[in-house]
Amino acid sequence: MIILRNRLLERGVYMNIVEVIRLTKSYENFIAVDNIDFTIEKGEVFGFLGPNGAGKTSTINMLTGLSKVTGGNINISGIDGVKDIKKAQSIMGIIPDESNLYSEMNGFENLCFCASLYGMEKEEREKRAKELLKQFGLDNTGKKPFKAYSKGMKRKLTIAAGIIHDPKILFLDEPTTGIDVESARQIRELIVDLNKKGTTIFITTHYIEEAERLCDRIAFIVKGKIVQVGKTDELMKGVQRDKIVQFTLDDGILDIKETLQKDFSHYKFEIINDNIIRIKSKENISLTPIMKYFDEKGLSVYEAKVIRPSLEDVFVKITGIEVSKMNKKGGKK
């Protein structure tokens, strides 16, 4: 069965590169990961989203071999990820949530050293290290030791070290936590580029927007259990019940609210502030009569836009946890 699956995987027919079945992790009386199942398709960006302490890092640690599995099975590209983790590690790139390269060594030395851990020959690893330094915009750091790098640079070099051996699957644990906006943007671009080149990516994050922007599919984990898993756009469709159109107008919305509701009784109106109003309906919203109404009332319309549900709405609906509270807790999970 495994041989057949491997052959299909090589030919690109069999799509799951990771299969997790009834995975459990417990520490004495505490269950960190509770009987979870999910698959990751070859070539996709799979997001693992959840609040602090949900079990994200425990899961990634079990998948990468840094933590023992209490129960369940892991299959990574046809390799038993529980019994034969060392073999599985050779096709994985692992980027932990903290930059853990060697502080005394410069970028080039760090990358060459990491490549050697995967058995790469000297010439090959030096060539690849130079390529990556250039690709990540770190080729001008010269002989600067890693400890002298900025946080963003450290993060980029850590990602470069994780992909130096050209892994089939890349595990990223909170890749943009604790770094500046510009570096975070660059890292997101790098992740997109890597994925375009065919690398399958497993990413844990507690930044909803990041997951929305990067992931093809997402699993929500809360208190060690996966509460929802699906394609990002499908998850968002799932929460949309009403059609919503938002208008930005002159001041004076409050004056017309009552007559508006009377004239358009089949719609619901929600005033956001003095000049923003939302119209909600189960049916499609016809804009022309409303625009005409505003015109008759002497109100100028500056903007009209359709409001789609965000992943944040999905998350709040599924977990009941306010995203602002989740992000406030900061870097660690």
Add this chain to the structure above:
Amino acid sequence: MKSWIAFWNILKKDMKNYYLKPPNISWGIIFPVAWTLMFFIKSESTLGIRDILPGVMAMSILFGTTSMLAVTITFERKSCSFERLLLAPISLNVLMLSKTTGAILFGIVNAFIPVIFASFIISLSGINWFIVFAGVLLIAITSTFLGLFIAVSVNEVFEAQTFSNFFRFPMIFLCGLFIPIQSLPIIIRPLSYILPLTYGADILKETISGVGDIPIWTDFLALIVFGIILFSISVKNIKEKWIY
């Protein structure tokens, strides 16, 4: 082949980052010299340099290896860079052997510094250097694995140093280097025989000063057994404590 590339590069990295740093080189030289001078001045009237040489060599290895390994492993563990090694596709045995080889080499070099100094002062003829080297190698291996055992048992560098002293100082006084085991109180004597340094010191005393107490093959066998036990316990502890 791939494991060998990883092994060699971990060793090279450790040598460059830790063992060949100027403070460690100077420590590696000054420490054995200080021991040599201290014992020579103190024991000038009763003991010759040749008599104290085995003790100074053994102590240089013991202190050099345990100190360095406790620091390097604990430091890397603390800075999370050790996780990078645990996540590499190499077996834990190969990984730990590569991490300890640097300390073993450091211990061997430390052992021969007092020999070099002594060679300028006294004649060292009639010594079987092959057996001395084999003894030094085994002392370095067991001391390093003792250092590994200590490093795996603690979380902080200062804890490693404190815990090392808990083993090192009693070992010096109980291993027969300076106080013959037969002169120790009978109740303490069994302790001497469960210390690896007792057997290492006996090899050096027998070969350099001709005053060994235990058959030399027993010494070698005991050191090999100690090495295997300490390494196995350490690797088991790593699996249990660090791959939690």
